[in-house]
Amino acid sequence: MATDLELKDGGVADNVVIIGGNACARQIGEKMEARNVPVVYIIRETAAGIQPGANVLEKAGVTDCRGGVGDFTLSVRQNGKRFTQRAGAVVIAENGDLRPDHEAYGLDLSPRVRPLSEIANGDLPDTVRPGESVAVFLHGLARESNPATTRTVMNSALTLARDKDLKTYVLTRNLKVAGNGLEKLYRSAREAGVVFVKFTWTAPEIRCSHQEIQVSFTDEATGVLFTLTPDVAAVDEILAPSPAFKQIQAAFKLRTDSAGFLQADNVHRFPVETNRKGIFAAGPARGLLGEHAWTADAGAAAEALTTVLQGKAPDSAHKAEINRNQCVRCLTCYRVCTYRAVRIDIARPRVIPEACAGCGVCAAECPREAIRFNPYEPSAVSAGIVDARLERSEELFTVAFLCGRSAVPAREQAFRNGWNAPPGLFMIDVPCAGSISVNHLLGAFQAGAGGVLVIGCHPDNCHSENGTLHAKSRIKELQNIFDKIDHPRDRVVSASLAANMDAGFVRIVEEFENRIAGFGAPDK
Amino acid sequence: MKNLAGKRIAVIGAGVAGLSAAKDLARLGVDVTLVEKSDTLGGRAAGYGCKATERCVKCGACMVVEAVREVEASPAVEIRLSSAVRAVKRNGGHLLTIETKNDSGAESAEERFDAVVLATGFSPYDPSEKPYGYKIFPNVVTNLELEAMIRRLDRVARPSDGEAPKQMAFIQCVGSRDGKLGHLWCSQVCCGSALRMARWVISRRPDTEITFFYIDVQTFGKDFELFYQTVRDEIKMIRMLPGDLYPAPADGIKAVFFDPESRKEAEMVFDMVVLSIGITPGRENGGLASMFGVPANGDGFLAENGNGTDGVFAAGAACGPMSIPDAIQNANNIVQNVVQYLEKG
Ligand SMILES: Cc1cc2nc3c(=O)[nH]c(=O)nc-3n(C[C@H](O)[C@H](O)[C@H](O)COP(=O)(O)OP(=O)(O)OC[C@H]3O[C@@H](n4cnc5c(N)ncnc54)[C@H](O)[C@@H]3O)c2cc1C
Ligand code: SF4
Ligand code: SF4
Ligand code: SF4
Ligand code: SF4
Numbered sequence: 001m002a003t004d005l006e007l008k009d010g011g012v013a014d015n016v017v018i019i020g021g022n023a024c025a026r027q028i029g030e031k032m033e034a035r036n037v038p039v040v041y042i043i044r045e046t047a048a049g050i051q052p053g054a055n056v057l058e059k060a061g062v063t064d065c066r067g068g069v070g071d072f073t074l075s076v077r078q079n080g081k082r083f084t085q086r087a088g089a090v091v092i093a094e095n096g097d098l099r100p101d102h103e104a105y106g107l108d109l110s111p112r113v114r115p116l117s118e119i120a121n122g123d124l125p126d127t128v129r130p131g132e133s134v135a136v137f138l139h140g141l142a143r144e145s146n147p148a149t150t151r152t153v154m155n156s157a158l159t160l161a162r163d164k165d166l167k168t169y170v171l172t173r174n175l176k177v178a179g180n181g182l183e184k185l186y187r188s189a190r191e192a193g194v195v196f197v198k199f200t201w202t203a204p205e206i207r208c209s210h211q212e213i214q215v216s217f218t219d220e221a222t223g224v225l226f227t228l229t230p231d232v233a234a235v236d237e238i239l240a241p242s243p244a245f246k247q248i249q250a251a252f253k254l255r256t257d258s259a260g261f262l263q264a265d266n267v268h269r270f271p272v273e274t275n276r277k278g279i280f281a282a283g284p285a286r287g288l289l290g291e292h293a294w295t296a297d298a299g300a301a302a303e304a305l306t307t308v309l310q311g312k313a314p315d316s317a318h319k320a321e322i323n324r325n326q327c328v329r330c331l332t333c334y335r336v337c338t339y340r341a342v343r344i345d346i347a348r349p350r351v352i353p354e355a356c357a358g359c360g361v362c363a364a365e366c367p368r369e370a371i372r373f374n375p376y377e378p379s380a381v382s383a384g385i386v387d388a389r390l391e392r393s394e395e396l397f398t399v400a401f402l403c404g405r406s407a408v409p410a411r412e413q414a415f416r417n418g419w420n421a422p423p424g425l426f427m428i429d430v431p432c433a434g435s436i437s438v439n440h441l442l443g444a445f446q447a448g449a450g451g452v453l454v455i456g457c458h459p460d461n462c463h464s465e466n467g468t469l470h471a472k473s474r475i476k477e478l479q480n481i482f483d484k485i486d487h488p489r490d491r492v493v494s495a496s497l498a499a500n501m502d503a504g505f506v507r508i509v510e511e512f513e514n515r516i517a518g519f520g521a522p523d524k
Numbered sequence: 525m526k527n528l529a530g531k532r533i534a535v536i537g538a539g540v541a542g543l544s545a546a547k548d549l550a551r552l553g554v555d556v557t558l559v560e561k562s563d564t565l566g567g568r569a570a571g572y573g574c575k576a577t578e579r580c581v582k583c584g585a586c587m588v589v590e591a592v593r594e595v596e597a598s599p600a601v602e603i604r605l606s607s608a609v610r611a612v613k614r615n616g617g618h619l620l621t622i623e624t625k626n627d628s629g630a631e632s633a634e635e636r637f638d639a640v641v642l643a644t645g646f647s648p649y650d651p652s653e654k655p656y657g658y659k660i661f662p663n664v665v666t667n668l669e670l671e672a673m674i675r676r677l678d679r680v681a682r683p684s685d686g687e688a689p690k691q692m693a694f695i696q697c698v699g700s701r702d703g704k705l706g707h708l709w710c711s712q713v714c715c716g717s718a719l720r721m722a723r724w725v726i727s728r729r730p731d732t733e734i735t736f737f738y739i740d741v742q743t744f745g746k747d748f749e750l751f752y753q754t755v756r757d758e759i760k761m762i763r764m765l766p767g768d769l770y771p772a773p774a775d776g777i778k779a780v781f782f783d784p785e786s787r788k789e790a791e792m793v794f795d796m797v798v799l800s801i802g803i804t805p806g807r808e809n810g811g812l813a814s815m816f817g818v819p820a821n822g823d824g825f826l827a828e829n830g831n832g833t834d835g836v837f838a839a840g841a842a843c844g845p846m847s848i849p850d851a852i853q854n855a856n857n858i859v860q861n862v863v864q865y866l867e868k869g
Contacts, residue, residue: 031860031864034864035867143749144741144743144748144749144752145743146743147742147743174740174741174742174743175740176740176742176743177701177710177740177742178710178712178715178742178743178744178845179710179712180709180844180845181709182710183701183708183709183710184708184709187703187708198740198763200763200784201785220784221784221787223787257746258746258747259746261746265582265745265746265747266580267580267582267584267586267587267849268587268590270584270587270849270852270853271849271852271853271856272856287746295857296850296853296854296857297853297857298857299856299857299858299859299860299861300853300856300857300860302860303548303856303857303859303860303863304856306552306860306863307548307551307552310552312551312552312553313551314551314594405590406586409589409590409593413589457580458574458576458579458580459578459579459580460579460580460582461576461579461580461586496576497574498574498576498580498585498586499586499589499590500570500572500573500574500585500586500588500589500675501573501574501678503675503676503677503678504574504678506678507678
């Protein structure tokens, strides 16, 4: 079947591979199929719920993913067989584990102590008697909750109080009403008789024996002591990465967040991007709960897939290139590339241009200077600095390397605000602070700079994840050299900024200029 | 995709939602006209500062700069600043009368579009009607004003004397979660905004004492648990909103509140108070709803996805409280629906 997409020239695979078979994954698949884009689902379990006729590899997993956007090759394992599957783009919408957090309260699951989702599905113990029994929701007590879980708690509590006529309590700390309609739902639940008890500096005491559960607490507002013996208690479920996430992460070489979800906690990846171009994470794979969030993510993922399959996603202007004759195959470039744009062909590294984001980190890190990254080659940049020095008559000459993502937009806004750059300062715009090598820095000093400033993005806000950290370690290297030759180490300075910090940019430059002025012009 | 070249879309409002929709549609080969009432791009969030401390705290404000830059660089987006839609006619397409202000007055033109995205955002709650002395006591400011200070000055200055405050208070939920006002919604972003700003202030001036008056702290960001622990060590958290604010010596402000721990009336004096005003429906939502035939909900927010069957969509905070990342996600999702609509037509 021909796709309706006008494919990018040179794109080999025109299909989408979806990892996962839940509601989020299915919505993405349906949207792409409506556009006549071939879809292949790869699912750990069986294909239950996926529309008949869909192309599904069930009980299957991906063990490796090579190539770049438009032309990925996945290694698949299914029933002990191994084969490859091409993909133009991939979206991972794998389910996480919903784990009940009863242990946090010292409880065991039992007919009385139930995970929230079971209560939400109306699955109550036989001992529950309408009009008499007590139900308790232990919600967000052991750890802070989230609006999606709060929605389920309040809907379930409302049903128990209104339809089953149970005495229903929700015990919580901070009630998470930051979701559409939740404040209203909270009020409806209270009107229906649900009692919400909020704890701030105390916590309920929960005891459990074979016969009963006992929950005692002091109402903080009145100081009155309560003891409840609920016939049913619901405990929150926490969304955690499933064991499959580790395998997916390794197969696709994805950066994860601190919990292990398959998207780094970096605002530039929001909503559905990962560190690899053409590979997306949606819904539970990036730690989201709730129908509304899954639907919105499905739309955002379909939008992103459509854009990349047509080759319409923005691309970087400059690409790294490895000079095979200089390369000693240390594979540093392979390790440092956040975007996984370096592949290894028979022990030789090669840059995949479609995957390269043009950050220049590999070129700066290569111990053999075997990677060309035009037009930011240290020799070319240093020649530019020499010219700039010649054009300037000021006694004190300084150089600033500015990250194009953060410092450059901040400077441009500063200019629009009326800022005048110090006349002795020469500014060099680079794609990422991580592209600056020790050679770049030395080049500036050799050209007569009294000081060098490097501005990158704040940690955790770098498009290349570690650009600023790489720059910082280069600067340390140079400072160690300075220490040995008795040169003031603080003539080289690093700082971090965000794109909206025009005022911060001006402050950092001023502080830098003042500091270098204090050292005076360097010895010739 | 069926050929979308030559299709024309009007995106109304150039906040982060409108910008995201415009750049995504432009990437897909659609001609976009971006109609913005004010004279700059970026909407509200373009005025927010970076709250990073030792690392980024994921407030999302810098993403707006990025979106502005991409839209400005895109040849497929025609930007109309100081412009608004005055009339809408339906015949085949959507015939919009767009009025643009200029030095000599205003100029109007009628143009045809295949679909429209309303991304006109929200109006901040006006706290003048609350007993908090806003616009009366000089050192009572809104969270939006504090954001702007961080953005423009890179520091916090008391309006009365330009000095850094030593005792600051944040009052949450001003104009949100308020039955008396009929505002039965949580604005979703003000807990995050306030606590990030509070931590930023402390990181710059560790001796600042900050008190946080609140009802419930909302979760924001993935590392919320960790962030919240630090916050509770650094900031005095009082789970009660002050009833009234009174003037105190040296342009200070006295807060009177019922202290939940002692269960007694208590007072504290601050040299600066920040009101966390919330998100309310855009003032023009009613007019836009009737002009474009888009349903609005009982609170006055536009229906998410607008009136999609007729080619008028809505996105971002025009549809209800949402954060910057949510507004981007929402706009991406709406673009999907716009494309589906265009493919059918
Ligand atoms: C104090 C405060 C702090 C916040 N802090 C954060 C934060 O730290 N992180 C976060 O994620 N979110 C934060 N938010 C939320 C954030 O402001 C919104 O998510 C974001 O502004 C929504 O973008 P939008 O494009 O939908 O609307 P807006 O930003 O409101 O943009 C709407 C645009 O449409 C224009 N417009 C309006 N009407 C018309 C018309 N009739 N014709 C033409 N143009 C029109 C407006 O001029 C404006 O440019 C905060 C909100 C507040 C109030
Ligand atoms: S870092 Fe340089 S030397 Fe090492 S493998 Fe890569 S190109 Fe070759
Ligand atoms: S320039 Fe950056 S993205 Fe490209 S190969 Fe090198 S490290 Fe990877
Ligand atoms: S997301 Fe917010 S805190 Fe992080 S760098 Fe951007 S503006 Fe700063
Ligand atoms: S986000 Fe926090 S301050 Fe804002 S309305 Fe919700 S609970 Fe109140």
